């Protein structure tokens with residue numbers, strides 16, 4: 475058996491796994507293969523400081539360039555895995571075959587594209603990688619008309635960044651509210667009010683029909699006939715898992731590569747981690763595909779545990795954050811059914827929290843500029859302990875004091 479771990483996808487999850495394996499004692503070979511030109515990096519800054527300020531697009535790089543050689547990690551960039559044979563335990567990369575002892579699919583997700591008329595006009599961008607950010611940033615000139623298609627995190631962060639650069643910004647959201655997949659209407663309203671106050675035009679219930687222009691983008695047309703002038707459009711309508719390798723190899727996929735808590739797929743010695751996975755999530759009690767920084771970190775550690783023969787760690791409430799203008803929003807849990815909403819603080823005058831409770835337990839928490847409460851809220855949610863709504867609502871009661879003692 476080849477004692478080599480081959481990781482396909484040199485993004486956040488893949489890069490982190492390679493490093494954890496070395497740090498935690500894996501002595502076999504490690505190959506980290508990625509189809510981008512850049513070494514592994516974290517993506518969150520791309521829609522924030524990289525677009526809004528002039529941060530280096532690789533500000534989120536995981537490790538210095540010398541790290542991989544020092545750690546004896548064979549980093550192969552700008553190379554794509556074309557196929558996978560789980561019986562022969564081999565992947566094909568160009569004209570070469572790479573044998574593995576354990577294969578880890580960390581291929582992430584790609585930005586979903588639009589297929590409407592004019593969708594290939596110059597001036598239309600996606601925002602997934604450093605190349606996208608490098609192409610988009612110089613186009614965000616003061617006074618430029620920028621339309622963000624999609625009122626999710628990428629669209630709203632892109633809107634905030636473009637506005638900070640002095641662009642005239644419109645967000646188009648097809649659903650009746652922003653952030654429909656993840657946030658309650660009350661939280662979506664706070665975000666909408668913030669954007670409007672900063673001069674972003676928000677149009678919910680807006681159905682895009684076509685991009686218009688001669689040789690370059692000039693306008694966006696809606697199904698109701700409205701024409702919005704635009705030199706730049708950014709399409710942020712969600713992401714599609716890069717699961718094709720797994721599908722072609724006969725591995726179970728269902729909007730992502732299906733994995734268990736130990737990141738095992740349906741094929742022996744093939745694991746999968748990060749945005750590409752559909753995992754049975756013990757805390758949520760459902761199969762979900764999580765696209766978040768935290769999930770990439772946790773599944774990288776979970777895969778390392780499996781490879782090193784250690785048990786899987788317990789999984790708690792998922793966590794995600796977004797930064798838009800001067801708002802830092804942290805969301806814990808999922809958009810689960812709830813029977814009570816408790817508010818603590820007020821968005822108009824400082825940090826605030828909205829807690830969504832089901833049977834006296836917090837199932838979702840949204841923290842606005844209240845990041846220092848995240849640890850306590852997460853512990854409270856992970857414990858699944860019942861909470862007293864009056865105590866939650868009272869800013870005079872420390873949230874930490876509500877966490878049950880271990």
Ligand SMILES: Cc1cc2nc3c(=O)[nH]c(=O)nc-3n(C[C@H](O)[C@H](O)[C@H](O)COP(=O)(O)OP(=O)(O)OC[C@H]3O[C@@H](n4cnc5c(N)ncnc54)[C@H](O)[C@@H]3O)c2cc1C
Nearest residue numbers: 483485486487509517518554555581582748749765766767
């Ligand atoms: C602009 C942006 C902002 C974000 N902001 C936040 C945030 O604020 N908070 C948060 O929690 N999360 C945020 N996220 C989400 C977070 O970045 C992702 O969840 C995380 O990057 C997932 O890591 P991953 O390794 O699974 O996937 P990726 O980082 O996408 O890495 C997958 C890699 O695999 C490569 N690949 C795919 N197929 C192949 C193949 N066949 N062969 C070789 N290589 C292949 C891909 O090109 C890519 O380089 C953001 C994402 C984006 C795009």
